[in-house]
Amino acid sequence: MKQYLIISILLVGSHLTVAQTISGQAFAEQTVMGFQKGYGLRYQTSKGLGIGVLFQSNGKLSMETADGNYPFYGIETILPITSCNNMRFFISPKIGFVNQDFLVLIPQVETEIKVTNSLSVGITTGLRARQSSAGGKVILHL
């Protein structure tokens, strides 16, 4: 119920704001801990500056807490570097908790390619536990 309420508020909020975007994203990422899938919500200004919340985990997209799934709950900040035509580049570090208790910082850069007004795709590269990670995402602008 709470999730529906939050999503409803975000949807309504996105229509009330001007030149700001709320986006939902689904992504997959190859990390040193294995292949992870995740989803999240982000809020961005017209200049691309933003913040988001996200969840990612190995295996099924569930709230499993098994250590081996390395579930990550956290926030991301989105800092624009540059843009050109339908492409935008961001620094998008993530900070949050892995396996409930373990605070981690994940440096990441992201390239977003706008496909339509409401749909973008992105590629990410980052560092997880001092090893490179890479992923792709689909971003739906609400």
Next chain:
Amino acid sequence: MTTSYRIFHLILKLTIAATLFALTSCEREYNEPYENFTLPEGKHDKGIKAQSLQSSTLRFEAIFDQSAIYQTQIVENQHDINKLLGFSDCNSFHHGNSARLGWRWLDGQLEIHAYAYVNGERIIEFVGTVALDMSNSYQIKMTDDAYIFYLEGFDPVEIKRGNHCDKGLYYMLFPYFGGDEVAPHDILIQIRIDY
């Protein structure tokens, strides 16, 4: 071509190159190559490495080679414990609360020790011995009230945990020579962390 366009193309190329590099190095889960840690002659370590622990169990494989044989300048320092791998406990500095596996070359063999700080008190316990040029499995498991140190082929060693914090930063601690003295020559340790 404007400067901004050049910058844009440079960033685009770098991003694509980094992505391709990362994607082509993805077959690493459970088969991660060993990482070389060199303790340089005349130093304790090679510098700071920033990494945080990601679960309550730290598992890794390590290989010591012939460079692990050393003689300290002061005889008593031969008993000092060098550090292999471990972590600081939740939101603690490592001299407050931490758990590491340590090692030393003594009496012609390479000894492995549990090395922990519990509320500022240093606790060291013998775990076992390992052969040179052989890969061995190590593990430090953190429970609510203990650190448990494992070395394959030996009984686990348990040290009571003093920190009751759960959620926070647990920073990892990497190979370090000493003790009081610095490495008498380059020492190579190969480590692979298992996730």
